[in-house]
Amino acid sequence: MTRAPQKRRLETRARLLEVAAAIVQEQGYSGLRVEDVVARAGVAKGTLFSHFKDKDGLLAVLIGDEVMRLLDGMEAGAPPQGAAELTARLAPHLDYVGQDRVIFDLLLRYSGTTAAEPDEVVTAGFIRQVTLLTRWLEVLQTAGRIRQDQPPELLAEGIQAFLNHVLGVWFCMEHDDETPPAKALEPYLKAWLKPAR
Amino acid sequence: MTRAPQKRRLETRARLLEVAAAIVQEQGYSGLRVEDVVARAGVAKGTLFSHFKDKDGLLAVLIGDEVMRLLDGMEAGAPPQGAAELTARLAPHLDYVGQDRVIFDLLLRYSGTTAAEPDEVVTAGFIRQVTLLTRWLEVLQTAGRIRQDQPPELLAEGIQAFLNHVLGVWFCMEHDDETPPAKALEPYLKAWLKPAR
C-alpha cells in the first residue's frame, strides 16, 4: 500500500518553486543554477531531483504557470473580431516567450505533446491554447470573417506553427532586426486565414 | 599581418570531421562525445574547440553537409507539378531530420539566421532551401496551380514553419503516433497553398 505524499514533502516542493521563481526574477531564466536553488531552499541537491525529473522539469512548472496566467488573460477578454485582431490577442504570449530563449526552447520541446501528466503544466497550457484558438476560429468562421474551407483545429495548429516560426527567427536574429515577433506574425495570419474560394 | 591557416591545421580539422562522422555513423548523433572524437583523432580536447565554437558547431558542419546533399537531390529532380507533389519532394528532408532529435534541435537553432559565416553550413542550407522553395512556388504560381495573392517568399517561409511544426509534434509524440511527418505535412500545405479569391 503506497502512501500519499506527506505535508512536509509538499512544503519542500513549494519552497523549491518559490526560490526558483525568485532567482529567475533576479537573474533571468538563463541564470538559474540548480546549486543556487537548493542552497537557498536549504535542501540537498538530490532532493530537487526527487521532486523534478531534471532542471527542465523545474523550469517547465515555472514557465507553465506563467503561460497559464497569460491564458487567463486571453480567455478573460472578448474574442477577436477578425484576423487582424488575433495578432493583438497573441501579442502577450509572444512578448513573454520572446524575452528569453530558454522559455522558447522549453516550450518547443514540450508543446507538441497531447498527453498531460500531473506536472506537465506546459503541455496543459499548449492544449488550452489550441483549444482557445479553435473556439475563437469557430466563431470567426460562422461570422464569415475567415476562411471556412478548413477545420478550425487545423487552422489553430497552423497558427501555433507560425507563432513558433516567428519566434525562432526572432532569436536567430539576435535582435539585430528590429521586427518584433508580433509584427512578423501578421502577414502569416492574414494569408493563413484569408477566405478561400 | 595575419597568416593564412596552414596545411597541417586544415588536415587536423578534416580529420576531426572525418572521425566525428564515423562515430555518428556508428552510434548516432546523440552518442557523439567530444572526448571520443579527440581520442580517435589523436589530438587534445582544446584543439577541437579551436576549430569549432562548441560541440554544436561541430555537429552543425556535419548536419549542414548532409542537408546540402539532400538539397542537391532536390534541385536535381524536376520541380513539383502541384501542391500535393511538393510534400513528396520534401519527404527526404523530413525523413532525415525526423530520424534524430539532435538534428532537429540544431537546425531549429540556426535555421532562422540570414547571415552566413564560413562554417555556418546550416545557415547556408536554410537559405538555399527557402530560395529553392521560392523558385518552385513562383513556377507554380504562374502555372496557376497555387494561390497568387501572396509573395512566394512568404509562402516559402510558411512552408518552413509547417515543416518544423510537424517535426516538433513528431518528436513530442515519442513515436507513439504512427503518423510520419511527411503525412502530417500534407493538410497544412494544401490549406496554405490553396488558391484564394
Added chain:
DNA sequence: TTTTATAATTGACCGCGGTCATTTTTGATT
C-alpha cells in the same frame, strides 16, 4: 643560422547537471 613573432596545440582544470548508495524521518502496527 639564429632570432622572433605568431599560429597551433596541449592537458590540467573547472562548472554544473544529474545519480545513487546510505542515512534519517515518519507514521502505522504490535
Added chain:
DNA sequence: AATCAAAAATGACCGCGGTCAATTATAAAA
C-alpha cells in the same frame, strides 16, 4: 514504548562540455 517498513532527504561522486595559461611548431626576418 518499541518495532518496522516505506518515504524522504542527503551529499559524495560522476560524466562531459568547455576554458586557458603554458608549451611547442612554424615560417618569416635579421
